[in-house]
Amino acid sequence: MLLSIYLRRLDRLRTVFAPSVRLISGKPISDVDDENLRCQMDQSSYDQKTVCEALTCYGNDWQKALEFFNWVDKESGFSHTTDTFNRMIDILGKYFEFQTCWVLINRMAENPLSVPNHVTFRIIFKRYAMAHLVQEALDTYDKLDDFNLRDETSFYNLVDSLCEHKHVVEAEELCFGKNVIGNGFSVSNTKIHNLILRGWSKLGWWGKCKEYWEKMDTEGVAKDLFSYSIYMDIMCKSGKPWKAVKLYKEMKSKRMKLDVVAYNTVIRAIGASQGVEFGMRMFREMRERGCEPNVATHNTIIKLLCEDGRMKDAYGMLNEMPKKGCQPDSVTYMCLFARLEKPSEILSLFGKMIRSGVRPRMDTYVMLIRKFERWGFLQPVLHVWKTMKESGDTPDSAAYNAVIDALVQKGMLDMAREYEDEMVERGLSPRRRPELVETSLEETLVCR
Template sequence: MRWALAGRVRRRCPLSRGVGGGGGPALEHGAVLATISSYGNDWARAVEFFRWAEAQGFKHSRETYNGLIDVLGKFFEFDEAWRLVAEMRTPDHATFRVLFNRYAAAHLVGDALAAFDRAADFGLRDRATFHHLVDALCDHRHVLDAEELFLKDNKKPPFPADTKVHNMVLQGWSRLGWWSRCRLFWREMDERGVAKDLHSYSIFMAALSKAGKPWLAVKLYREMKSKGMPLDAVAYNTALLAAGRSGGADQAARVYREMQDRGCRPNAATHNAMIKLLCAEGRLAEALAFLDRMNRLGCPPTALSYHSLFRCLSRPREILRLFDRMVAGGCRPTMETFVLLMRKFGRWGFLRPVFFFWRAMADTGMSPDGFAYNALIDALLLKGMVELARHYDGEMLDKGLSAKPRKEFGPRFGSPPVEDDACSHYLVGKKK
């Protein structure tokens, strides 16, 4: 039966292998790291598992420490995160990249700068850490801060602002969608005498495409070719998307063939872009053909390969068959996969598939995030199951996740427990 598919998801997940302490087999490093990541929405359980693994004799690596620091930073537990940094004794550049990322995501720019200075205690206040700091700020909408701190004439950065730093700022303006500022900064790079590399051109080409001017991105791509610049897969993928937005999937296919002719091997992102463009034009059969081609070329499909197809399909059975194929092919669904499918079936009013994907999420070792809870609650409210939805809303709040305000629930405090016997059998793991 299709509903037994959750068992297949569980068997293909590395977290479901027998790992244990005492007289059992030794804990696998990959399984420990994946488990910490799966508790990304429940920091207390992540810490509990981390210490439990330690008690079983597992020796934590920098990767597992960094994984837990990332989870703690997500919930603003920075004091505990720094205690872990002191405990690991030999943090690396990745440790500070995680810290910068979480401080910037929390809009704590001053704390991120202080963390950069604290890196000196570990001999890591160097150019690589400086690049991580700038990148984290630009990744989280603090491009103006990065530019004011490190690129203004009256400021003296701790290390020279090279092409890499300028590329990060350019990318940051592009992510913000400030297209006029992006074009201005592109000109300022020339005025400052900053040498533009292939990455600079790829970023600006993507910005032009996203700004609604894909024909200018294609023009820049041709300019790059005329200058004899050796293009990599990233540049070709950007040009392919721009060509698709400008002239449709057929024009993108010409860039795809040109990429192959010039000896640059298409990667997963290339095929995902083609699948997305074909799905946007309703050419589902051709999109599925690209999915088969990925396997033939030794480039296995990723979760993103399937997401465009899931969005394109309009028949429940076809979606379930494709999900079956995804798991059978060894592609592990992501949280985005489950949220996408739960929302789709929830809008259609099909609760059984919604709960199937909810359970499959748990079977893969994932802890539901706020988007997953909201997708489930929205589906329940659409069917009028207010009390059951209130139960999951409370569970979501207990985990420290942000819940959407909903008029169906009224006041959030003092809400009664679930008492509706007609829908209590839907509760996952509920003991009667």
């Protein structure tokens, strides 16, 4: 409750970076007339979880996130931990605010309660790789001696980040090229090869994946459970699920014990190649062998059921999940949303999702807005938008563009332009829409 009160309050704050955050009226927080709210804030003791949740709510608005981060430190007496610093650094990195990231890292190093850890630099590697700043990621690894973190774990994190974000060529050169970093540990192992294999998968270069898979055999690299899981996933994504099933049989012949990730891939593969009933059989086999299904397993089955038109069975599994100790997530509901064709059913399920405490992801909101827009229903679009704002989620450019398109479709150009202006104020770039550009020109000519 306190978190929601604060989030509503934070929406009224200016976006400033002064030591004390002030209201639009110009009064500092301590001078606010709302005595009850002030008392709640003064008497509360913010914990790490609450602060991380608040930062997550502003994951699409780094300025508000940083404003809150500074306020909670200077005004509420909360001492930031490594986890809260890491969350803030991740948000800043998402918007390429790397200079500010390093300011925070240096602040962390000054406090024994918030020293940078492997997660901190895994975040930096990831954000540099996403921004295609490969050299900056490599330079960061070289700096890790200053933090006593230049070790095998950090190297794996660096390679994983490069491979995850389509820089597998650079990652392979880093591991096996002419200028290999002298780390004092071997990189010619199964784990590194698995990362590189997954990197080629991320690029969708299926021929290269096959070549690398065979190269592992040629070079005598032992293939483990993760190797097979990655290559089965590659077979599914490349449109050859029957080959993934063949790999599963090969694993069984080698008496390899499958984990939940491997089973999830097999269920997806066998369901795609042989139908949902075979996927359900594998689901039951999984449990019989002592491997407990997770949320992703249930999501895979629900998706297969939806694709087969068995919506009643899909709803049945959704209702059974909590009884099995497996809470649905946003992906669970998105599998169902994708197949529903009646606005009333979607809104009913969306309400159930919110009431059950499942937080929609931003792409959930966008998916629903786009669906209603295609059908020409504006009221449900505005309902989803209102729910998103009331939940404390900050819309990203995709969400803004979706709602603007819905408004333009209905001829509500003035309101659409208000959302465009809001996007620009937040530093987001709206798409060019002829309807809004023409309206702007006509207004300019009239004014002249």
